[in-house]
Amino acid sequence: MKIVLDCFGGDLCPDSAVEGAVAAVQEIKDLEVVLCGDEKIINELLKDKIYDKEKITVRHASEVITNDDAPVLAIRRKKDSSMVVALKALANGEYDGMVSSGNTGALLVGATLLVKLIDGVQRASLSPLLPTIFDDKNTILVDGGANVDCKPSMLREFAIMGGAYMSAVKGIENPKVALLNNGAEEEKGNSLTKEAHALLKNTDINFIGNIEARDLLFGVADVIVADGFDGNMCLKTAEGMGKAVFTLLKRYIMEGGLKAKLGYLLLKPSLRKLKKIMSSDSVGGGVFLGVKKVVVKAHGASNAVAFKNALIRAYEMAKADLPAKIENALKQNSIQVEE
Amino acid sequence: MKIVLDCFGGDLCPDSAVEGAVAAVQEIKDLEVVLCGDEKIINELLKDKIYDKEKITVRHASEVITNDDAPVLAIRRKKDSSMVVALKALANGEYDGMVSSGNTGALLVGATLLVKLIDGVQRASLSPLLPTIFDDKNTILVDGGANVDCKPSMLREFAIMGGAYMSAVKGIENPKVALLNNGAEEEKGNSLTKEAHALLKNTDINFIGNIEARDLLFGVADVIVADGFDGNMCLKTAEGMGKAVFTLLKRYIMEGGLKAKLGYLLLKPSLRKLKKIMSSDSVGGGVFLGVKKVVVKAHGASNAVAFKNALIRAYEMAKADLPAKIENALKQNSIQVEE
Numbered sequence: 001m002k003i004v005l006d007c008f009g010g011d012l013c014p015d016s017a018v019e020g021a022v023a024a025v026q027e028i029k030d031l032e033v034v035l036c037g038d039e040k041i042i043n044e045l046l047k048d049k050i051y052d053k054e055k056i057t058v059r060h061a062s063e064v065i066t067n068d069d070a071p072v073l074a075i076r077r078k079k080d081s082s083m084v085v086a087l088k089a090l091a092n093g094e095y096d097g098m099v100s101s102g103n104t105g106a107l108l109v110g111a112t113l114l115v116k117l118i119d120g121v122q123r124a125s126l127s128p129l130l131p132t133i134f135d136d137k138n139t140i141l142v143d144g145g146a147n148v149d150c151k152p153s154m155l156r157e158f159a160i161m162g163g164a165y166m167s168a169v170k171g172i173e174n175p176k177v178a179l180l181n182n183g184a185e186e187e188k189g190n191s192l193t194k195e196a197h198a199l200l201k202n203t204d205i206n207f208i209g210n211i212e213a214r215d216l217l218f219g220v221a222d223v224i225v226a227d228g229f230d231g232n233m234c235l236k237t238a239e240g241m242g243k244a245v246f247t248l249l250k251r252y253i254m255e256g257g258l259k260a261k262l263g264y265l266l267l268k269p270s271l272r273k274l275k276k277i278m279s280s281d282s283v284g285g286g287v288f289l290g291v292k293k294v295v296v297k298a299h300g301a302s303n304a305v306a307f308k309n310a311l312i313r314a315y316e317m318a319k320a321d322l323p324a325k326i327e328n329a330l331k332q333n334s335i336q337v338e339e
Numbered sequence: 340m341k342i343v344l345d346c347f348g349g350d351l352c353p354d355s356a357v358e359g360a361v362a363a364v365q366e367i368k369d370l371e372v373v374l375c376g377d378e379k380i381i382n383e384l385l386k387d388k389i390y391d392k393e394k395i396t397v398r399h400a401s402e403v404i405t406n407d408d409a410p411v412l413a414i415r416r417k418k419d420s421s422m423v424v425a426l427k428a429l430a431n432g433e434y435d436g437m438v439s440s441g442n443t444g445a446l447l448v449g450a451t452l453l454v455k456l457i458d459g460v461q462r463a464s465l466s467p468l469l470p471t472i473f474d475d476k477n478t479i480l481v482d483g484g485a486n487v488d489c490k491p492s493m494l495r496e497f498a499i500m501g502g503a504y505m506s507a508v509k510g511i512e513n514p515k516v517a518l519l520n521n522g523a524e525e526e527k528g529n530s531l532t533k534e535a536h537a538l539l540k541n542t543d544i545n546f547i548g549n550i551e552a553r554d555l556l557f558g559v560a561d562v563i564v565a566d567g568f569d570g571n572m573c574l575k576t577a578e579g580m581g582k583a584v585f586t587l588l589k590r591y592i593m594e595g596g597l598k599a600k601l602g603y604l605l606l607k608p609s610l611r612k613l614k615k616i617m618s619s620d621s622v623g624g625g626v627f628l629g630v631k632k633v634v635v636k637a638h639g640a641s642n643a644v645a646f647k648n649a650l651i652r653a654y655e656m657a658k659a660d661l662p663a664k665i666e667n668a669l670k671q672n673s674i675q676v677e678e
Contacts, residue, residue, distance in 0.1 A: 133586050145521060148529035182484060182571040190487035190568045213575035217583040229529045230572050232521040236552035237576040241617075244556040245584055247472050248616060252609035263605025266598050270591035277587065278580075 001030060003294075003314045004095040007037035008064040008082040009102025011301045014038075017101070018045040020307025024315075025055040027308070031315050034059050034095060037082035061085035067300070071105035075113060083107065087114045090293050096318035097294030099310045101285070101302045108146050111291045118323060120330045121290035122154050123147045125228070126297060127162065128235065128286035131277050132219035139216070140165055141224050144286050145232035152195035155179070155225050156203065160329050161289040162223035163205045168325040169316050170222075174206045178221035180230055181210035192227060200225070203333050213237075242278040285310060287317065289326065294318045340369060342633075342653045343434040346376035347403040347421040348441025350640045353377075356440070357384040359646025363654075364394040366647070370654050373398050373434060376421035400424035406639070410444035414452060422446065426453045429632050435657035436633030438649045440624070440641045447485050450630045457662060459669045460629035461493050462486045464567070465636060466501065467574065467625035468652075470616050471558035478555070479504055480519075480563050483625050484571040491534035494518070494564050495542065499668050500628040501562035502544045507664040508655050509561075513545045517560035519569055520549035531566060539564070542672050552576075581617040624649060626656065628665065633657045 005021055007014040014037055021033040032055050035042050039060040046056070063081035065074045078084055083102050087110045090098045100107050104126070112124055126146035129138040142158035143150070150158075159177045166175035179200060181193045188210060189197065200207045211220055213234050226234070249271075253260045264271070285299040285306070294317040298310035344360055346353040353376055360372040371394050374381050378399040385395070402420035404413045417423055422441050426449045429437045439446050443465070451463055465485035468477040481497040482489070489497075498516045505514035518539060520532045527549060528536065539546045550559055552573050565573070588610075592599045603610070624638040624645070633656040637649035 133583050148521065180572070182487065182568050182575075190566075193568075212579075213572045214579035214582070216576060216579055218579065227529075229521050230569065233519070233552045233569050233572040234576045236521075237555060237573045238580050240553035240555055240557065241577050241580040242584075243553070244472050245581075245613065245617070248613055249609060252612050253606070256606075256609050259605050260609050263602045263607075263609075266602025267592070267595075267606055268602075270588060270595045270599050270602070273591050274584065274587055278584065 001096045001315050001318045002032045002034060002094075003097045003099060003311055003318065004034040004036050004059065004086045004090060005307070005311065006082045006086045006098065006100035006102055007035050007042060009066065009100065010298065012303055013101060014041060015045060016302060016304045017307050018042060018049070019304035020302070020311060021056055022049050022051045023304060023308040024311035025051060028312060028315055031055070031311070032057070033311060036086040037061050037064070059085065059089065065103050065106050067103050069103055069106060071103065071109040074103065074106045075110045083110060084114070087111065090295070091115045097296065097314035099296045099298055099307070099314050101298035101300055101307070101310075104297060104300075107295070107297055108288070111288050111295045115291050115293050115295065117290050118292055118327045118330065120327075121157060121161075122151070124288050124290040125158050125161065126286045127165070127289050130216060130224075132217050134219045137219045138170070139219060139221060139224055141216075141226065141231050141235070142289060143226060143228040143231050144235055145228045147228040149229075150192065150227040152192060152199050155192070155196035155227065156199045157290070157330065159200055159205055159207070159223065159225045160203065160333050161326050162225065164326045164329040165287065165289060165317075165322060166222045168320040168322050172222050175222035176208045176220075177205050177223040177225060178208050178211040180213060180224050180226035180234070182212065184210050184212060186210065196225070205333070245278075246275060287313065292323055294322060340435045340654050340657050341371045341373060341433075342436045342438060342650055342657065343373040343375055343398065343425045343429060344646070344650065345421045345425045345437065345439035345441055346374050346381055348405065348439065349637065350440075351642055352440060353380060354384060355641060355643045356646050357381060357388070358643035359641070359650060360395055361388050361390045362643060362647040363650040364390060367651060367654055370394070370650070371396070372650060375425040376400050376403075398424065398428065404442050404445050406442050408442055408445060410442065410448040413442065413445045414449045422449060423453070426450065429634070430454045436635065436653035438635045438637055438646070438653050440637035440639055440646070440649075443636060443639075446634070446636055447627070450627050450634045454630050454632050454634065456629055457631055457666045457669065459666075460496060460500075461490070463627050463629040464497050464500065465625045466504070466628050469555060469563075471556050473558045476558045477509070478558060478560060478563055480555075480565065480570050480574070481628060482565060482567040482570050483574055484567045486567040488568075489531065489566040491531060491538050494531070494535035494566065495538045496629070496669065498539055498544055498546070498562065498564045499542065499672050500665050501564065503665045503668040504626065504628060504656075504661060505561045507659040507661050511561050514561035515547045515559075516544050516562040516564060517547050517550040519552060519563050519565035519573070521551070523549050523551060525549070535564070544672070584617075585614060626652065631662055633661060
């Protein structure tokens, strides 16, 4: 499997991207990574690293799309940017997948316009893998923020695509799919979720009904379907809550005198573990579902570990031939798109 | 100030309601509480309590609206329920405010149909006072879940009503009002928040623009305006996140051996403080804004302290003559309701 890595545009790029690639090819035997971006800079970074030269190559691109760039303009005009060069080569079938930590909007537009959507898909979704209170269990949230003002039929697609991901990539048989709603009862919801609920009942997916946002992290479902605006509310609230918890705890410890400080030192490993889960790298990024090829968005502040994980995720998706699986799942549920 | 307390319908009712009332009249000099519900049961509970007999009286009602009752039917048919009796007496001007921990939907319907809405208000909102990382600062979230599929003009009303609350009841001069959105930039949002943003700019309130859900608990604004569906997403995510944090921490401590357990014991006061803020009684309930009289919803699991706080909150709102202040603020911004 050959994954192209957009090495520019993220906060810690290109250093962390290059370092992540070296770690990823060490971990996965049949993974090759192509580093896309300014070859002088990338080669300079590679110079001191020890790695299998056959597994990491460089593809030159002279421009960089930044977070300040307007997505559509950036994709149209920055034709020699690391993101556009990687996307075009991916679309041409040169690679099996792509990872980028750059401008999310530009990556979404670029994936949609250049790599194109799977037949029958109205919009690509950006889906983070949420941590849960169970160590070995993730839940995929479709959509995590790429699409607002969704139609009910889009939520139906999200459900099918999310189910295909969890079954093909994570090996979960008959994954449980739930609809994010303001109440568990069937009659609850706004006009979107009520209509979506009715549509979801008429699919061959394992639809378990509505769940409330309080259940997001409790592993109740394998797939949680939501309008991207609502998905964004949940992700950002969880992020803020995590930050608030540690801000307050730090203050209480400072105010708590010697006893609290000693307690903190003893409890540090547990608290660190908690912090790691709560500020999980997985929440910041996500996978694009609905695109013809595998595209993974690493979060903007990705460090080397986050890049390594994103590359492995892309590898797993490519290995599972996810785009084909999604296409099949959609055909099987023969979507009728309303206009 | 005379506040009527619906003593039935909550999880810990009527015991905690009666106990909360006794505590409230002890704390506030010019507060009288009327306990509404089965007089036999209430008098039995009052028997052992020490309190000023002039400050607590009983108003009989023979029925109870439960959480299983359908809201509209319950209000129409259970005419001698503690909730309906209290609401009708409030509407007649017998009391200055009301507190209930009963069926939220029924209370909203009852307040709207029996007590009625202030002129120019399209819908009453249910607004929790969120804790922030600053001990002495709350943010009011309007709407916290009462109304879904809001129109932009409703969000404009929510902003004005929330501002009136923070200025009249909390004494905040020119309260900062923000719109909950999926991005801080003006052009971000779904169709609702984009239109609402434009409307909010044309008010005399102190509109500071969009904020993201990650900022909810950081005291950035005094009032946060949202569609009730989105408000619900945020409140429930925060609730679930709080639960997840303590579930995981407990597990890590158990796995962490003697050192972690000792650390936990030393850090217990800090962790308890954190837990108290995060599972704050204020988040579970809220105030109804837009109703002609003061109505406070205590959360369903209210204990005596939560009831005492809800009664004090109703007292403060009545003392500040909040409904009149809201009416004035709406007139001043001469709402044009689109149909």
